[in-house]
Amino acid sequence: MNTVLFDFLHEDAKNIRVSVFMDEQGFKDEFDEIDQKAFHLVGYHENHPVATCRFFKKDEKYYIGRVAVLKEYRKHHYGAMMIHKAEEYISSYANCSYLSAQVRVKGFYEKLGYKMTGDVYDDEGVPHILMYKELKK
Template sequence: MDIKLYSELPREAYEIRQKVFVEEQGFQNEFDETDKISKHLVLYDTGIPVATCRFFQSSYRKYTIGRIAVIKQYRSQNIGSYLLTLAENEIRQIGGTQIYLHAQNRARKFYEKYGYSCFGEIDFDESCPHIWMCKDIGENQ
């Protein structure tokens, strides 16, 4: 597996998110202004783009990860875990100490396994229940 970091939304990330979030899950407002300020990771398997996520700085030393997507034929192979770890490592390298994410509530346990804690109330993004989660990754973590 190869990973590439992009400063703008690459075609490969766009296509993965289109398949996963729009075609499979029915989201209509998938692409937004946040894509313009985000870094985008794309994971490739022998040149084929199979997973993506984005992250951006939300305030001093705090970052938000989002839009984690793995194409269907590559799920259940720990690729989401690998991508999450890569994003956390990138954030740590640029001085981030805290990471936030707005998880689909059905993915909550996945993120809890990796040290994320829920805060606030469940809210809805296009009728899909989501929860805010946070993880400290500072020097003492």
């Protein structure tokens, strides 16, 4: 998988997020003001956009978010590849990354070295948890 970094919300990232978060999972408010400030990664399999995530700085911390892989491309480690690529960029600026995970997939992030911090909270009726990982420079 090839990844491309954009400093704007690229149409490929937008389409993947609509498919995964809105069509598949039923979220209504998928896009927010953070999209204007974030960097967006898009993963391509044979020139076809299949995965995305964004990362951004907020209150002196770096966050990864909106990790999405098209349904037919799951179980190929593309989500993990997107996280690792975002961590590579973040590690140039910080020694820790944060993310907000849906509780149902926290095990995926734990396998990547993330740890829970704080309490479970609700986002559009879906339980989420804040997680963090110490990065190597």
